[in-house]
Amino acid sequence: MSAFWNLIFLVVILEDQNCFSADIIGGKEAGSSPYMALVRTPGKTFCGGALIKSDWVLTSADCVTDKTTTVDLGVHSIKNTKNDRRQQFKITKTITHEKYDKEKHTNNLQLLKLSGKANINKVVNIVRFPEKFDKVKPGSVCTIAGWGRTSNKKPNFSDKLMEARVTIIDWKTCAAQWKSSTKITKDMMCTRDKDAVRGFCNGDIGGPLICGGFLKGVISFGPMLCGTSSGSDVYTRLTKDYVKWINKKTKGMQ
Template identity: 40%
Template sequence: MYSSITCKIGTSSMNQPITAHLCYLLTAACFLLICEGANIKIINGHDVIPHSRPYIALIETLKENKKSVCAGSLIKPDWVLTAAHCKLIANITTVTLGAHSMTQNEFEKQKMQVIRLFPYGTYNRTVKQNDIQLLQLSKKATLGDAVNTIPLPETFEDIPEGTVCRITGWGTTESGNHSDTLKEAHVAILKKKKCIRDWRHKYLITADMICTNVGSDRQDTCKGDSGSPLVCDDVFRGVNSFGYVPCGTPETSNVFTQLTQKYVLWINNIINNEIDSWGKEI
């Protein structure tokens, strides 16, 4: 996790540490300006090294001149895993792989259409359960350094409280403009009992969910990061589902659909054409 923030002072190119008081003020300003928007980038994160997260998928849907953005993870050359609450449309939604900048013409980018959607059959938007969705792409990606798959977990033990994990994604700023580059921050796994207490008046936290604590510098995901991966000790553990509004609120938690054995079996069966999205054998 990040213990300090640095900035450039005046016209000097030398990075200077911000005092604790100024850091607090800047963090508060970030909270007030960024978190109130509808689709927000990773809160208090940093740019990743370009193309260092080759499994990240930028998911965009343009409908009636309105663009929505989600993120996802490439798990097979022609399959992306994301959240079911992302409102996507087959043959209209596009996936861009190998992107660092959302707008620049990068050589590494591969863009394709989503041809089939497989939301988990018992996904419930009202109670936020089973918030997971598979996307089949129009063609297989060419794999390499900038575009590659992330393996699904092979073990399903509980992740210990305090384990530091990565959250990554795109979104829009408070002005309504897209964050042009891929952002990432570090957060820690929150004890399930604490997460259940946090959400007891709104949602039921189930065994198929995993929670993270908003970081000490208010590191958090927000709506523009829907479907983005939670990676702990380099293992893909969850899909970003929902969190507290305003984003980055201290002492709150963010909730992911945990990649339990149930979901991994469902994913493999869909890809292998053994069941449909409802779990019915084909």
């Protein structure tokens, strides 16, 4: 695994302090994100995800799960459960893309089968897949969301779901930036903001990139220092082939 993202697997859930390392740098409190899934494995990892069917969540293959992992839907504040409408599930099956390569971050997708069907309502809903699979144009503004760390300089964590607007950059520019360490493939896309410090951080892997109301990417990897203007954040691009893979793997599975 590349050194710049080693920390992603060392996220510790500090339950005694209610701290969670999984959030957005340079963001604000989120509005309505009913498709967001909080994937937690106590003492091990903390990831994001998106509800793609009533009993399936799409996340990153880098997100490590086991029999203790839970998936929470409908979460805004992690700590405040008063009048809470969250829905919690165990995972009964995990499907990692057959061509996933954790060293190269290629085909970085994983499906999580929930232990039951989600109750679809105002706070829990299924994300929309793209109607077209053309690449998102450079300069387009998209949205990412998550919970937890909000600063590189000090351990600031957010109890509430946060979101940030990020800007798509040209694929060739991104590939050139990562040339010395990682090959950026055509199944990847990138965001970077020159003047605004925004981006995802440790534990945000697997979260959705939403562009124009549609799921266009899944958070994959980024530079060692989160949310800086010096490097690009990288996502697995939701291509037509990936959607075919998702539909094939989830169709009719019990």
